[in-house]
Amino acid sequence: MPRRSAAPAAVPDTATQRVYDGIYGAIVEHRLAPGTRLREQELAEGFGVSRTVVRQALQRLAADQVIALEHNKGATVPQPDRAQAAQVFDARQVIEGDIARRLAGQLSAEQIERLRALVAAEQAAQARSDKASAVRLSGQFHRELAVLAGNPLFVRWIDELLPLTSLLILQYQRSGHPGCVTHRHDELIAALASGTPAKAAAEMRRHLQELARSLDGGPAPAGLPLRDLFAAYREG
Known part of the structure; x- marks a missing residue:
């Protein structure tokens, strides 16, 4: 269920979209636990892209309210109460x-x-x-x-x-x-x-x-390190 960001279609960026889709899919498929820190360097290594590409994808995800992105704190997977x-x-x-x-x-x-x-x-x-x-x-x-x-x-x-x-x-x-x-x-x-x-x-x-x-409690399990979780998204 790859989801396309609301970014203008006139400026395609396949690398940024690949990171966007990978993180969105990992959240929807329960492969990223609530509260996980989305560190740029780990994501860059995981996807095999630059930190600039990762930063662009995180900004789009935050704009679409998929992740939380705070100045000087970085990006995290939300922990809804x-x-x-x-x-x-x-x-x-x-x-x-x-x-x-x-x-x-x-x-x-x-x-x-x-x-x-x-x-x-x-x-x-x-x-x-x-x-x-x-x-x-x-x-x-x-x-x-x-x-x-x-x-x-x-x-x-x-x-x-x-x-x-x-x-x-x-x-x-x-x-x-x-x-x-x-x-x-x-x-x-x-x-x-x-x-x-x-x-x-x-x-x-x-x-x-x-x-x-059915939501009656229970801690979320820990996930894989980011560089391992997104290895399949690296281009050959």
């Missing part, structure tokens, strides 16, 4: 509930099949205990609904809320609980296909409420 959890899920219920309401009965057979394929891939990832892929595919499912709604602002808001959701799950969800229950995604697709806006919106809210209720 329980008050923020309530705010995040409140916002998601409002936005995604309306997305579901708008899409009910409006999706083509091809679009329904694309959603089902995402859920099937997510279920397969869970079955092989590939948590990173399962989390990424779950987020991709929710983002795809925002894309199908046809409003770019919905997509932008979901892009901002998904990393925070992932951090909250990593920080507070009880051990062994799947990040986003796939059978709820199946039920949501059924509600969307039924053509009843109220039913689709209610199913989306129920799904997000269940996810919110």
Whole structure:
């Protein structure tokens, strides 16, 4: 689910975008723990780029509210608290509930099949205990609904809320609980296909409420050193 930054498309920078996408993906896929210091030198070594490129990517991530960046303190992965959890899920219920309401009965057979394929891939990832892929595919499912709604602002808001959701799950969800229950995604697709806006919106809210209720504590695990975590993003 590579996410493109809001930087102007007229000034492409593939190296900066590679770093942006790598850090964004690592947060969403639970490979970067809340509170992790994003040190420029380690990231530069990890991605095989200059510190200037890293700094540009961090500035974009901070502008998109994916990371925290403070003058003289550097960049860190945010540590959202329980008050923020309530705010995040409140916002998601409002936005995604309306997305579901708008899409009910409006999706083509091809679009329904694309959603089902995402859920099937997510279920397969869970079955092989590939948590990173399962989390990424779950987020991709929710983002795809925002894309199908046809409003770019919905997509932008979901892009901002998904990393925070992932951090909250990593920080507070009880051990062994799947990040986003796939059978709820199946039920949501059924509600969307039924053509009843109220039913689709209610199913989306129920799904997000269940996810919110699963956040009942537990420390986040330590992650790999940054230079090792992002080694796969280095150009050959």
